[in-house]
Amino acid sequence: MSVASHMDIDEVITRYHGGRTHLISVLQDLQAEFHWLPPEMLAQVAQKMGVSLAELFGIVTFYKSFRLKPRGKHLITVCMGTACHVRGAPRILRELETQLQISSEETTPDQFCTLETARCLGACALGPIVVCDEEYEGQMTKAKVATLLEHLRKETRP
């Protein structure tokens, strides 16, 4: 687990001159770099930007994009938009949950993979869609889920 140093956090904060109103942008940039927001980092941000930890925690739990748990090696995002839903996205999610033996928004105990859902990825023509490590996998089926995971696992083998 990588935790940002004071230096890193300072650097991100100074990118924005507006201070308090840029709190969300600062958190977004930190997450982009570290994939998640560890508690120590939040404490430091609160202190440096002059907001209470309670308020900061309110913000990071209010917005869906902030991750408060570490992310696995691979990230699989299942689009749960309406178009994907009517084309069977819930079944794709269930299949992934079954295969990975975790629920959505969780990471496998071996940190192999994090499973997330998205409201809508805006690529509805390909629904149901799964994004695996930024690669789009369109028109998913249960069979394609099995092969996708198979490929991921093989790559992780030494």
Added chain:
Amino acid sequence: MRRLQDPATLEQWREQIRQQQRPEKITVCNGTGCHAYGCEKVTRAFVEELEHQKPGRSIEVKATGCHGFCERGPIVTVYPEGIFYQQVKPEDVSEIVRKTVINKEVLERLLYVDPMTGQRVIHESQVPFYQKQQRLLLGANGLIDPTSIEDYVALGGYGALAKVLYGWSAEEVIAEVKRSGLRGRGGAGFPTGLKWELCRQARSDTKYIICNADEGDPGAYMDRSLLEGNPHSVLEGMIIGAYAIGASRGVIYVRTEYPLAVKNVTRALEQAREYGLLGDRILGADFSFDVEIRRGAGAFVSGEETALIASIEGRKAEPRQRPPYPVQRGLWGKPTVINNVETWANVPLIINQGADWYSRIGTEKSKGTKIFSLVGKIHNTGLVEVPMGITLKEIIYEIGGGIPRGKRFKAVQTGGPSGGCIPAELLNLPIDYERLTEAGSMMGSGGMVVMDEDTCMVDVARYFMDFLRDESCGKCLSCREGTERMFEILSRICAGQGRPSDLELLEELAHAVKETSMCGLGQSAANPVLSTLRYFRKEYEAHILQKRCPAAVCREIVSSPCQHACPIGAEVPVYIALIAHGRFAEALEVVRKDNPLPSVCGRVCHHPCEAKCRAGDGGEPIAIRALKRFLTDHAPSLGAPRRAVFPTGERVAIIGSGPAGLTCAAELAQMGYRPTVFEALPVVGGMLAVGIPEHRLPKKILQADIEAIKALGVTIQTNTALGREITLDGLFAQGYKAVFIATGAHKSVRLNIPNEDAEGVLPAMEFLKAVNLNETVKIGPRVGVIGGGNAAVDAARVARRLPGVESVSMIYRRTRNEMPAFAEEIEAALEEGIAIHYLAAPKRVITEENRVKALECVRMKLGPVESSGRRQPLPIAGSEFTLDLDTLLVAISEQPEIALQDSQIRVSPWGTIVVDPETLATDRPGVFAGGDVVTGPKTVIEAMAAGKIAARSIDQYLRGVPLTPEYALTRPSRYLEPSVLSEDELLTARRPPMPVRSSAERIKDFHEVELGLTEEMAVQEARRCLRCDLEIQKSQAQSAREVIAR
């Protein structure tokens, strides 16, 4: 770079860019959809290929914004010819460069094929998807590189800004926008000019404008495409707006899920600043304005204007009470105008072309065009830009190309989670703000999700409520708790645990949430529930009262869709699993448990199970019917298993020995009654015996099933007809305690054309019956068949096999796609040399001495879409043609023909018997009716289901208990281990084609055409089953674990 100091330098620069532009270029769509298809590789391949093949002149490769036709990406256009290629892969690129770019040849295989005409289309504008569109905003997307300000300027970009800054007062700009009739494209439709005016009038030294690009509605991505594909058009609109309002700063608030939009907008801002189009003294005028970007962090409610302001200010996106409205007190307490991306993009257009021009587009109150993202169960998924006032039908059928896989349209959802579902009855609705609201939905940001018969409306309502309860900010109790409670009720209904009072409770809650929530999210949160309740109440009731999900979606109710869809509830996943494990005898037992006619159904069932099979989503459904037949082919013995019963000895009369009568008799016998089946004809089986020809259902196969039914204790008496040998009163007098009438529908419906009664014209049903009964049929060498159903195809194929027949042609008024006959039957008929005249309707029979000589037909064309989703056939005047014929067989439809005078049985104007649909009881106590005699011509399995319901009702009647239908959640009686497939098997497994006899051989006789699956094929196919039944088993185990964990 130089800053542009005045309009003249802008024009000079524009001229310079235009002169430098080359006519030869290749554009590759780099929109979101195409990205997902891998357009970047295609773009790179073009650059590399051009370097490699060296065409000898400079050709530009342009990565453009979204073209909208996402279904067919990646899209490539070769200029100057404008040749439109679709679904281009990197491996196609070398050939495109060699043939099209260098040698100017068109590559046929990459052209779009118009599904209506079958013609290949060369130019984008000829594709039907684009023809009805009016792409004022999106049109430029396909022409420009969004990262190049030069491309935008070359198309006239920033001309509107120059015009306004040097010649228009702020008030004049506002007046023009007001006059144009532009309304907010974010969904609510507030007049844009008025909003600007209110903000202009607000007194403050500082004012702001905001571009709302927090496109949160799932299924909507038009704002994304505009920002990604043409960011300068939005920016120009914002600068003009800022000038009109007197704002000095602006913010573009973009969803963080749209990284490419953030990137392209950031770049556009830098470029605009560099050229002096943004910042201090824009274009040298006395007006300064700058824009910054803020990324949303994933909260649907931030689309609400006061919540969005809170988010920009670095707080939780919670809305606040209005008034004061943002135009009075907005961002940092200053007057602020918030408009949506698409609204801003309309502004330069209005300034350039004028309000008069703009207001001519659209309806009285809704002006201009609207971009919709047409998604879901639709052929042509993509972004469509249409004038306001276009009908839903035009969008869905003419632009969208209708519903894939021949499914029926059910509803279209507009307005995202705040909107509602619009049913098929309202397909003619012209789209504007007011009409959509009246229909219980709303314009919203423009998502248009098409739903078909496989979409469950209760599940859709539940889906949106799940979304809303999660996205409710929680500030208002009514929204926070109300959405949660509505979700609970909807979940309960979807799980088959709904209560009859739930619908009223839902409505009450929905109105409470609507009336007592502060912001738009809560006020509209009830819409998905209220609109589905308004139009699809029956579907809710089916879930609650009958434990049925008609779309076969709600898994707690359906378990496996095949079993749920089967009218007799056959345990398909169980027998398929047993086949996969090689346990054929056990599998047949499972089939026979529910089905007394397994050999028949294995051949002629219309298999609604396969239509709902989930393996068919993005693949081929499991060959369930063929698997069932495999079992009966390999059976050691047939027949329904005998159940241990206590014989009651009571006698029940069943009139008609078709599938309804036989099933009812078998069920009653198994319950211990003594049923007697009376059959008017000399043979047993009704339509199975006389309507279906030998080549599809051999007599000895049918006989085997019938013998097994007899073995249960069923007596069958042939040559005994109601109204001839027996009467209802007579049967009761003879001691029968109850009667089931299942006499079917055998009488052919007339054509109503001149000379229909001429010699040589006969109903197809009578023809089939005569052949089946080995009666002599007079038939000439040239045979015509009118109709497109299975009976028509059967008649044609039988005629083809008769000695002396030289040619057989069918006449059908629609196209092959609309033919109701099984696809494999149509294919087989064509293979056997039967000609099918599509789009032709009979006009009159031409006779000679009262004998048919020819048939005059008229050519038809497909007209507007009917509410059934099929296009209405219309005659083409003057297109008459004649077919020389000796025999004409008519197979349009059949109706019942029953003698029920003075029997106290109510008959409808269509000749069908009126019954209580849930118990099949007629008005006369002790008399029940079912099958085609009640419904008109339907299918074998539906008639069998009626036989089962009748048996249950008769049992209740004879036991003296009230007639009550029994409904239960669909479940298999046992769970079997799934098959484990290798990766290779997963990828390569395919539905096996049914082995058939060759057409040359089979037309010589009446032997069965289909040969049945081999054991190897059957086991392989059974292994392909997705075993949906296990999902529900897993979820039950899971909830059990959860209970224990608590």
